Amino acid sequence: MPQQTKLRDKRILVIGLGRFGSSLALELVNHGWEVLGVDSNPRLVQAYADALTHTVIADATDDEALRQVGAPQFQRAVVAIGTHLEESILATSQLVDMGVPDIWAKAISRRHGRILEQVGAHHVVLPEHDMGERVAHLVSGRMLDYVELEEGFSLGKTKAPKELLGKPLRETKVRQKYGITVVSVKRLHSAFTYATEETVLQKGDVIVVAGRTDDVERFAEVT
Structure with missing residues (x-):
């Protein structure tokens, strides 16, 4: 399938309709995706039958069952099984063997996540x-929001500290002092708007900064 066709293909397979899987599936439907929800629990499948594009009762650890629901035809799939580690790993492995090109898998621990990566999940x-x-960062400091983009690098939303107010950002030397960049x-x-070297922060401004997690945390404590 050509790359452009792949990008336009807004069909997705979601395996596991528990709290995480169902929430994800419903949000995808709201964004215009066609979602096939698969679960071995008839009660869950029935509960979301009207809300999702298609729902099927099937054992996702069974190769033949997945083939019958058309899993190999999907460009994207999410394995949202959480607490049953063996089922999560087996379902992911089946999708990998079928050649599904973009597989997301939920993990409940870093060890679980490493195993999913080893069997071939593209995203964990x-x-x-x-x-x-995220909540720990919010309740323990002055950050208003926090996102870790990858291990060791984060975005943090915080109020602009007093020492940055009233002068262009290039004059504050904030990157040299704290190792972070004010991005918006x-x-x-x-x-929100992009921040530039000429941006002059004012009292009450909220800023988003990017940098190493330790530096973002340290900067968020500046008053």
Whole structure:
């Protein structure tokens, strides 16, 4: 299939309709995707039959069952099985063997995630771990929001500290002092906009900064 056709293909297979899988599937439908939801639990399949494009009762660890629901024809698939590690790993492995080119898999621990990567998952997400880490950053400091883009590098949203106010960012030497870059700014009653070297921050501004996680955390404590 040509690359452009792949990019336009808005069909996705979601295996596992528990809390994470169902929430993801419903959000994808809201964004215009055709979602095939698969679960071995008839109650869950019935619960989302009207909300998703298609739902099927099937054992995702069974190669033949996955082939019958058309899994090999999907360009993207999500294995949202969480607590049953063996089922999660087997389902992911089946999709890999079928040649599905873009496989996302939910993990409940870093060890689980490493195994999923080893069997061939292209993307591994740890929703509980990531949310716990994010909330920990929010409750323990001055950050208003926090996203880890990859291990050791993050974005943080915080109020502009006093020492940066009233002069262009290039004069604040913020990158040299703190190792972070101010990437955007939001004024009161305004939307976020890109920050430049000439941006002058004002009292009450909210800024988004990028940098190594330790540096972002340190900067968020500056008042």
